Amino acid sequence: MNELTDLTELRDLFADNPHPTADRLAPARTALLAEARTKRRPRARAIGLRRLMLAGSLVAAMTVGVITVQTFNPSAPASAAEVLRLAAEAATATPWPEPRDDQYFHYEWIAESRAEKGVRNVGPRHINGEVWESVDGSRPGVLWHKPAKSIPRGNEYKELLTRCPGRAYVTYADFRGWPADQEQLRRKLAERGNESVANKDAATQTWNGVVSTLGTPVPPKLQAAIFKIAATLPGIETEELKDATGKSGIAVTRVDNLGPGGSISRESLIFDKTSYVLLGGQELVPGHGRELWSITRLRITDVLPAWSTSLKRTSCF
Amino acid sequence: MPLSTTLSDAALIERSWRDPEDFALLFDRHAGHIHRYVARRLGDDTVDDVVSETFLAAFRQRRDYDTARPEALPWLYGITTNFIRRHQRAELHRYKAYSKMGVLPDADDAAEQALERASAHAVRRPLAQALASLKARDRDVLLLVAWADLTYEEVADALSIPIGTVRSRLNRARAIVRNALGSTDPTMEQAS
Numbered sequence: 001m002n003e004l005t006d007l008t009e010l011r012d013l014f015a016d017n018p019h020p021t022a023d024r025l026a027p028a029r030t031a032l033l034a035e036a037r038t039k040r041r042p043r044a045r046a047i048g049l050r051r052l053m054l055a056g057s058l059v060a061a062m063t064v065g066v067i068t069v070q071t072f073n074p075s076a077p078a079s080a081a082e083v084l085r086l087a088a089e090a091a092t093a094t095p096w097p098e099p100r101d102d103q104y105f106h107y108e109w110i111a112e113s114r115a116e117k118g119v120r121n122v123g124p125r126h127i128n129g130e131v132w133e134s135v136d137g138s139r140p141g142v143l144w145h146k147p148a149k150s151i152p153r154g155n156e157y158k159e160l161l162t163r164c165p166g167r168a169y170v171t172y173a174d175f176r177g178w179p180a181d182q183e184q185l186r187r188k189l190a191e192r193g194n195e196s197v198a199n200k201d202a203a204t205q206t207w208n209g210v211v212s213t214l215g216t217p218v219p220p221k222l223q224a225a226i227f228k229i230a231a232t233l234p235g236i237e238t239e240e241l242k243d244a245t246g247k248s249g250i251a252v253t254r255v256d257n258l259g260p261g262g263s264i265s266r267e268s269l270i271f272d273k274t275s276y277v278l279l280g281g282q283e284l285v286p287g288h289g290r291e292l293w294s295i296t297r298l299r300i301t302d303v304l305p306a307w308s309t310s311l312k313r314t315s316c317f
Numbered sequence: 318m319p320l321s322t323t324l325s326d327a328a329l330i331e332r333s334w335r336d337p338e339d340f341a342l343l344f345d346r347h348a349g350h351i352h353r354y355v356a357r358r359l360g361d362d363t364v365d366d367v368v369s370e371t372f373l374a375a376f377r378q379r380r381d382y383d384t385a386r387p388e389a390l391p392w393l394y395g396i397t398t399n400f401i402r403r404h405q406r407a408e409l410h411r412y413k414a415y416s417k418m419g420v421l422p423d424a425d426d427a428a429e430q431a432l433e434r435a436s437a438h439a440v441r442r443p444l445a446q447a448l449a450s451l452k453a454r455d456r457d458v459l460l461l462v463a464w465a466d467l468t469y470e471e472v473a474d475a476l477s478i479p480i481g482t483v484r485s486r487l488n489r490a491r492a493i494v495r496n497a498l499g500s501t502d503p504t505m506e507q508a509s
Contacts, residue, residue: 010463020352028369036337
């Protein structure tokens with residue numbers, strides 16, 4: 001026997017164990033995520049949810065009910081600044097059913113990440129969820145995580161979401177107190193952007209603050225002011241992109257060097273071509289992959305679903 | 318922000334300090350390897366719990382991770398090794414049962430058992446017996462090399478022991494394995 005035979009024989013021993021399926025691993029992954037959710041910082045939520053925005057250019061069909069979108073005349077904007085100006089105009093021009101503090105936002109959100117061919121892939125990550133979120137954060141919310149259509153056997157769970165004690169999560173009600181002054185608001189956005197992308201130039205910090213802030217429900221006036229600030233940033237451009245639901249829109253994209261090894265990264269906000277409602281967003285690193293997110297079916301409601309009273313799973317955020 | 322699909326393990330762990338849920342991507346990358354390794358050592362009944370405990374422990378220790386090491390798999394194997402030791406009795410029972418019967422105690426299909434028994438190579442039973450007879454720390458090193466495909470340096474990282482200790486433990490374990498297989502030269506060392 002040569003000196004490697006023992007290792008060769010040993011490597012063959014019990015080697016026919018199959019690689020586990022995603023279903024087999026799902027309970028362990030769920031347990032890990034449940035623990036992770038108890039540790040997340042304010043706003044550091046799942047992809048898509050973190051960037052989820054409440055479109056300001058919406059009209060309420062009724063005080064409590066489905067919110068519908070007002071349509072504007074399409075006219076191809078010449079620049080990214082013009083798209084953002086139109087989005088700001090739509091936000092402030094449209095009646096908005098100001099929610100009471102004791103109500104909930106109810107929406108569906110879809111997010112996924114895709115690697116490009118040849119890039120090491122952790123497996124596309126799909127999030128397909130339904131969320132009820134307290135307007136002032138004083139009440140638990142609900143997350144209903146559903147299997148994505150592309151992963152029909154994916155994991156499904158429902159859980160109550162509470163605010164972790166001592167964590168300064170910014171709610172919709174808190175946003176009502178944000179500065180109306182443009183310079184003060186710009187600084188506020190840059191501070192927020194600096195939390196996720198530190199030590200970058202002011203414009204990059206501000207853009208990241210814009211994207212981060214628009215990932216939570218925002219009052220229409222504030223949203224319009226944010227769009228106006230974004231319109232002044234260098235490096236923005238327009239392009240046509242599809243959101244995570246496959247709907248085509250007009251995007252405002254900012255290019256920076258935040259990709260791996262300082263490579264190019266293109267982060268976009270995607271707007272409806274007609275109404276300029278924000279549909280979702282995308283980050284693309286050419287040659288590596290992309291992350292997409294979208295929101296749909298935004299509503300305001302008085303109560304959580306009846307089945308939520310029987311939920312046993314609870315996470316704080 | 319960089320895409321999660323393009324980050325090294327170390328960068329992903331670092332990002333999970335800020336966005337804890339990103340740690341699930343580390344699970345997506347490596348849970349299959351850890352699961353298969355644990356299943357080989359402990360069998361089907363225990364593996365799911367050990368994998369879950371491994372990643373929960375790793376998540377809780379994520380701020381202690383040395384981000385100068387881009388690949389996290391050795392670190393995860395080190396953590397899972399600690400959990401495997403808690404089930405040492407079950408592991409030994411598994412090897413001993415195989416050495417006697419030619420079939421694993423958790424093989425639940427009668428036809429498969431019969432096939433396995435028939436095909437159990439004359440070498441495999443003494444191999445399983447040898448594994449059962451090893452000191453736990455020597456078995457950990459041997460199986461991290463043979464089943465997890467870690468290099469000596471990675472085993473040293475995984476178990477937080479000097480690389481010289483990895484060599485000496487491996488030599489000791491391989492000598493016993495070779496002896497069980499009828500080797501005439503159990504002292505040869507594989508080049509690192």
